[in-house]
Amino acid sequence: MEYLAKVLQAYQELLSPDNVVVDQKSISAAETATFATTQKVLAIIRPGNCAEVQECVCIANKYKVPIYPVSTGKNWGYGSKVPTQDGCVIMELSRLNRIVDYDEKLAYVTVEAGVTQGQLFEFLQKHQSNLMMSVTGSASDSSLVGNILERGIGKGPYGDRFANVCGFEVVLPTGELIHTGFDRFANAQAAKVNRWGIGPYLDGIFTQSNFGIVTQMTIWLIPQPQYFQSFFYSLQDDAAFEEFIDTLQNLKLQGLLRNSFVIFNDYRMLSTKQQYPWKDTNEKTPLPEDLMPNFRKAWGGGLWIGEGALYSASKEQGRIERKLIQRALKKTVNKIVFFDERKAKILEIIRPIYKLITGVDLRGIIDFFYNKNLQRGIPTDKVISMAYWRKREPVPSNMNPDRDRCGLIWLAPSVPFDGKHVRTALKIIEEIAIRYQFEPNIGLQCVTERSIDMTVAIVYDRDVPGEDERAIACHDEMMQKLILEGYIPYRLTTSAMNSLPTPKDDYGKLLQELKRALDPNNILAPGRYDFQQDWPDKFDFRKYYDHSVALASQTLRKSSEEIAQD
Incomplete structure (x- = not known):
């Protein structure tokens, strides 16, 4: 495997040894996701500008060793930074940060x-x-x-x-x-x-x-709007669910709801607020339905909890929009709360007294509803804590689901923004999740007026024997049942790239021709969203590596040490 050492040397000469990573700890971390993976990584390279990216690509072509680009690699639940196939050099682009x-x-x-x-x-x-x-x-x-x-x-x-x-x-x-x-x-x-x-x-x-x-x-x-309001609502009556979804679709189609928003089910809401209640369940999983009413009280008893925001040119406009939304939703939701700057300031004033009397600090509520509301363009790390739902240890301050062996697999089917369609997809998800002993942790991403991207989180503890296999089986069966109903995922995990149905037309041939023209040596992220199983004939790439490359990782690292000593 002499050429592997040459590849490494070429990258070191271009980027400096500090930006060519081959130590076992770093490589192992790069091979770790929030679900089971077997792909082996040869090295990690870190170009610092566009010209260096170009040179790295030329080196990859020269030696026929594929590269797998990532930005910061925090694609948690979809594969993190783990390549789709064996034998890749990961190209981290975090140094391109201008x-x-x-x-x-x-x-x-x-x-x-x-x-x-x-x-x-x-x-x-x-x-x-x-x-x-x-x-x-x-x-x-x-x-x-x-x-x-x-x-x-x-x-x-x-x-x-x-x-x-x-x-x-x-x-x-x-x-x-x-x-x-x-x-x-x-x-x-x-x-x-x-x-x-x-x-x-x-x-x-x-x-x-x-x-x-x-x-x-x-x-x-x-x-930034002249007048911003966030609002939250809960649905308690399951029989009203389809009408509830159709009402929101109508509000969005009319242009009253101009933002992208999420509707959480009760399991998703609970997982963002705390870890699994092991004592309440006598150490059993999944969380029994008969315990959920007690937890739902914290957010008004809702089976579903929705968010929204109004971006108004004036308070007068905002008040009118608020009334229209209240009028439209009052038939289905059991609770709706609006929050603006004035309400945030009032709560800030009474916060010390309220804490003295009740022991409850309103800071979290004020931040959630207004000060640090995501709808105001303020990033937060808080949502990541959901990945620790089934972990026994407390959520660390420096969260890293890969490092901490959190189990998280996303499944994201796209469905029409229609109550009946959403209900059909939900029945599939809930039945399969419970059967595999996972909570049906679901969010409805209402992005456009015509479709909803559902996000299903299979959350578990990778340190529990057998959980990785059970979670993958749950994901795969759920995905296939949804596909049979016509609900195709809008985004895939690295383990599901070959799980889509065969297309009804020549789409695979088109992808084949594009790949052949743009990447004749197949050096860029092979297997990632290229759906080669749909191509009409075998893509006769020049042979650039085989399975022995993955097994040669140890040789590559040994060679790098020899180069460093020279």
Whole structure:
């Protein structure tokens, strides 16, 4: 395996030895996700700019050793930073962390692939900006670009994050560099503000694909409203569920609800507030339904708990919108609460007295409803604690679900924004989850007026023998049953890339031709969203490595030590 040492030496000469990682601890961490994985990683490389990314890609092509790009690698529940296939070198883009451009008036920011939610938030705060970003429930140090390329969902009016970006800088699998939209022209004045550019629109082929490495993109920001209100509501009557969903769809279609919002079921709500109540259940799982009424009291007794936000130009407009929403929802919800700056200030004033009398600090409530509300573009790490739901140990202050062997697998079917469709999908999810002894932990991501992206969390403890296997089996059966009903996932885990049904047309052939043209040596993230099982014939790539490469990891590390000694 002499060529492996040559690969390593080439990367070290380009990036410096500090940015070529081969030590066992780091490699083991990179091979660890929140569910069972077997893929072996050869090394980790950390380029510092776009030119170095291009050079790394050229080295990968020269030696036919594939690379697997990640931003910060916090793709928890979907595979973390573990490659889809064996024998890859992970390319971490966290050093590409520049905020390249920013315009307050036109409300955009251009960022590199390693810029995090927290970094952009602090940047806007420092510049006293009147703009905010769409944030996700992921960690504050998670990548913006990485989530957008997975077509992830955020909060606020720009919750469909991919619909509000443009101007990609992309390193192709051959090492060539392109800029999408108008950004490919020098001095194009609309490059940051026009999504489409001129000619074929290419941005989409670089999302959920292995066609290129996006090193930079422009993200559109949202003006802070003159009057902001958050609101929360609970549904107690299961018989009213379908009407409840249809009412929300109508409000969104009319434009009254302009933001992306989530509806939690009671199990999801509980898992974000505390860990599993082992004493109450006599150490048994899953959590019995007859215990849930006691826990539901904390949020008004709801089977479902919804959030929302109003971004109004004035208080007068906000009050009218609030009344319209209250009128529309009063037939189905049993409780609805609105929260604005004035209410937050009142609670802040009475907080010391309230704590003295009741022992309860209102700080958490004020932050949740207003001060640190995600709908205001403020990232938080709090939601990550859900991954520790079944762990026996307390949630650590520095959460890392991979390191702490939290079990978390996401399943994300997309369904029409229609009460009957949502009910059908829920029945499948709930029945299978309970049968495999997991709580049906469900969120309904209401992003557009016409579809809901459901997020099902299978949460467990990887330290319990047999749980990994049971969780994967639960995920796989649930996914297949949903697919049979026509509810295809909008996003996949790395273990589910080959689980979709056969397409009814020539889509696989098109992907095959694109991959052949853009990546003739198949060096970029092989197996990731390329659906090779759908291709009409075997893709005759030049042989660049075989299974022995994965088994040669130890040889590679040994060779790197010899090079370092030289």
